[in-house]
Amino acid sequence: MTAGLEIAxxxxxxxxxxxxxxxxxxxxxxVGHERVALVGESGSGKSTVGRAILxxxxxxxxxxxxxxxxxxxxxxxxxxxxxxxxxxGRIGMIxxxxxxxxxxxxxxxxxxxxxxxAHGGIGGTEARRRALDMLAAVHIRDPERVFAAxxxxxxxxxxxxxxxxxxxxxxxxxxxxxxxxSALDVTVRHSVLAILDELVIAHGMGLLxxxxxxxxxxTFCDRALVMRAGRIVEALPASGLAEAHHPYTRALFAAAPxx
Amino acid sequence: MIRVExxxxxxxxxxxxxxxxxxxxxAVPKGAAFGLVGESGSGKTTVLRTxxxxxxxWDGRIEVDGVPMGAKRDRAxxxxxxxxxQDPYGSLHPRHTVARTLAAPLRLHGVGERDRRIDAALxxxxxxxxxxxxxxxxxxxxxxxxxxxxxxxxxxxxxxxxxxxxSALDVSVQAEVxxxxxxxxxxxxxxxxxxxxxxxxxxxxxxxxAVMRNGEVVETATASAFRKGAVATDYARGLIESSRGYRxxxxxxxxxxxxxxxx
Numbered sequence: 001m002t003a004g005l006e007i008a009x010x011x012x013x014x015x016x017x018x019x020x021x022x023x024x025x026x027x028x029x030x031v032g033h034e035r036v037a038l039v040g041e042s043g044s045g046k047s048t049v050g051r052a053i054l055x056x057x058x059x060x061x062x063x064x065x066x067x068x069x070x071x072x073x074x075x076x077x078x079x080x081x082x083x084x085x086x087x088x089g090r091i092g093m094i095x096x097x098x099x100x101x102x103x104x105x106x107x108x109x110x111x112x113x114x115x116x117x118a119h120g121g122i123g124g125t126e127a128r129r130r131a132l133d134m135l136a137a138v139h140i141r142d143p144e145r146v147f148a149a150x151x152x153x154x155x156x157x158x159x160x161x162x163x164x165x166x167x168x169x170x171x172x173x174x175x176x177x178x179x180x181x182s183a184l185d186v187t188v189r190h191s192v193l194a195i196l197d198e199l200v201i202a203h204g205m206g207l208l209x210x211x212x213x214x215x216x217x218x219t220f221c222d223r224a225l226v227m228r229a230g231r232i233v234e235a236l237p238a239s240g241l242a243e244a245h246h247p248y249t250r251a252l253f254a255a256a257p258x259x
Numbered sequence: 260m261i262r263v264e265x266x267x268x269x270x271x272x273x274x275x276x277x278x279x280x281x282x283x284x285x286a287v288p289k290g291a292a293f294g295l296v297g298e299s300g301s302g303k304t305t306v307l308r309t310x311x312x313x314x315x316x317w318d319g320r321i322e323v324d325g326v327p328m329g330a331k332r333d334r335a336x337x338x339x340x341x342x343x344x345q346d347p348y349g350s351l352h353p354r355h356t357v358a359r360t361l362a363a364p365l366r367l368h369g370v371g372e373r374d375r376r377i378d379a380a381l382x383x384x385x386x387x388x389x390x391x392x393x394x395x396x397x398x399x400x401x402x403x404x405x406x407x408x409x410x411x412x413x414x415x416x417x418x419x420x421x422x423x424x425x426s427a428l429d430v431s432v433q434a435e436v437x438x439x440x441x442x443x444x445x446x447x448x449x450x451x452x453x454x455x456x457x458x459x460x461x462x463x464x465x466x467x468x469a470v471m472r473n474g475e476v477v478e479t480a481t482a483s484a485f486r487k488g489a490v491a492t493d494y495a496r497g498l499i500e501s502s503r504g505y506r507x508x509x510x511x512x513x514x515x516x517x518x519x520x521x522x
Contacts, residue, residue, distance in 0.1 A: 041429040042400075156299065185298035185456065186501035194510035201511070212430060219504030255434040257459035259486055259502055 004032040004206050005053065005091075005174055009066035012048050012057065020062070023048045025230035031174060033204040035197075037217040037238060040227035041252070049227075050176045050210045054087050070174065089119045092172030096179035098159035102151040108135075108162045109147030112169050119170035134165040139191050157188035164195060174206040175199070182213065193220055214241060214253050226252070261310070261418060261450060262286045266319035268305050279305045281474040282319075287467075289324075289417070292444060292451040294461035294468030294482075296498070302474040303454045307420050310452065311342045323418065338368055341411035345423035347403035351395040357381070357406050358391040364414050380409040384439060401432035405439070412443065419444075421453040425460060437463055458502045462486060470495045 012024040024045040029036070040046045052063050053075060068075045070091060073082070087093075095101045103111055112131035116122055122130070135143035138161040151159055160183065167175065177196065181189040197220070199205040209221060217224050221238035226249045234246040244250050268280040280302040287293040295303040309317050312332050321328040328336060344350040351360055361377045370376065381390055384405040395403055404424060411419055424440065425433040441464060444451055455461050461468050462482045469479040470492070478492045488499055500506070 041431060187298065187497060190501055190505055190510060191513075193505050194514050197505075197507065197510065198514050214430070215502075215504050219506070252430060255430040257434070257437065257457070257463040259458055259462055259499060 003071050004030060005208070006030050006067060006069050007053070007065060008068075009064075010049065010052060010068060011064045012045070012052050013062050014058075015060040015062070023061075023230055024052065027227075027230075027232055029225055029232065029235070031206045031208050033200065033206055034223065035200055035207045035209065035221040035238075037221040037224045038208060038210045038227060039212065039214060039217055039224055039252075041212060043229075044227040045230040046210045046227045047178055050093070050178050050208065053176060053208075054091060054093060055083055056087075056093070088115070088167070088170045088172070090172060091174045091176065092167040092170060093176045093178070094160075094164055094167050094180050096183055098154075098156065098163040098183075099151060101163050102159065102166070104151050106150075107147070108149055108151065108154070108166075112147075112162075112166045115166050115169040131165070131169065134169050135162070138162075138165045138168070138195050140165075157184050157192075160184055160188075160192060161195075164192065168199070172205065174208065176208045176210070178210040179212070180209065181216070182211070214256055215258065217241060260286065260289050260322075260324055261452070262320070262322040263306070263310065264320040264322075266306065266309060266317060266321065268302075268309055268314060268317045278474055280309070280317075283469075283471070283474075283476050285469055285476065285479060287450055287452060289450055290444075290448040291467065292453060292465040294465035295452065295454045295471055296456065296458055296461050296468055297471035298456060300473075301471040303471045304422055305474075306471070307342075307422055307452060307454045311340060311420050312337060313342075334368060338414050339417045340420065341414060341416040341418070342420040342422065343404075343407050343411050343424045346427055347400055347407055348395070348427070350407055351403055353395050355394070356391065357386075357393050357395075357398075360406065361410055361413055364410060368414060370414070376413055380413040383412060383443065384409045399432075400428050401436060404428060404436055408436075408439065408443070412447075415447075416449075418450045418452070421451060423455055424453070426455065426457065433460075440464060458485065458498060470498065 008028045010024055010027040013020040013022045027049060038046045038049060051057050057063065063076065065076055073086060109131055112134060113127040116127040116130055132143045132147060135146055140146050140158065140161055146158060146162060154162060181192055184192060196207055200207050211217060217238050218241045224236055224238045224241055225232045226234040228248050234244060234249045236244060241253055244253060264284045266280055266283045269276050269278045283306055295306060297303045308314050310321055315330045358377055361380055362373050365373045365376060377391065378388055386402065386405055425436050428436060443449060453461060453464055462485055465482055467481055469476045472494055478490060478495045480490050484490060485499060490496055
């Protein structure tokens, strides 16, 4: 069978005082060696899908699916020990705000080294060398300084790149990126995207981008899945967003102010 | 008419003086909308906050209709300049109802007929009377920003300062709020100064805009010049390029040139 992520009939409901609230209501899609975007507005369920894949939802969430596999691994059925190897190792996740994802009392370098040692099984000296290389790879000009810095000493763009370096150090085959660039300035945004792009093109990584930015999707991704109220209302080639058929996709695209 | 001349602002951080705004000048005619665009740290919000009277220590000249605005301002001067903040979740008091939030500026300025004015202000931003009794946590992001706009307009100011008024909102809600701001300006001949990092938003609302970088204005041009890409500086051109979307060929060529490997 094909490799990559396969999801069919994914449903997520949260417990609440008034009974279960359905956040994701039967979602099917696959991600191969490509750039796929999950697009939608707040509350559409797009971030819940991203977290459900790694079972990173709070205990009040109930996940069910007809099928949710990655390279044949049953993501829903496997035990927590196996899941810990998948998380970070096979499937990485980067979030919108680096300040919440990096450990504030640990230097950036130590966090990347830890990621190498945990997932790569290599020694300290080698891990340190690779961490510095990885910081250079995410276009950080002075890797030695950033290696020794604490997260609060970095700007938003640098922090985001440091977090990406940490996630990529584990060498994931699939990266889930939840609004990876919306906290960044436009000029930095595109160099971060170029890093992800290169990993897809040169190393065959799969990329699932969760975003509300249709302009980014149209120019960066291969396919777009448009979500609304827990469902995928339209799936189409990203370059065809401007000619979408579904009225919701059309309205969303028309609403974005452009130059 | 609002005129800013040679405005400089510096902050003191741990014994060092950090210049945030360096010699910024621009003029906005009455009834016009002027945009300040730039990336984080460019000083655009500091310019806006200084005009609003929220920063005490600055050099230069700020004039409204020929009258200089000092660091200390009287009530009439404060009334004609109102501000809408970026975060509709943080700028409304969580334990005050919408009516109480809207009554506060009226009370401070000793304005009568409060009930009538509150209803009118809500109607202007497309909210009906029932919203008077709601708390912020009972409102959506768009509704909160409408309340913040109503609060700014309830004193009938001549100038409204807008600090990223839609960046916390979804695109469809953003479009509604931008339409609302545009309509209110035309109906009341308001003067706007809008700060945003989003060129699309600035071009949608403003006729003229200044690009800021490192505390300085790099370039001032009309919105239509920005639309056509007819700008003079490389920095402004770069901003336009970036906001048009990702360019795979250009970026991959840069990556290849840098000769950096990723594994």
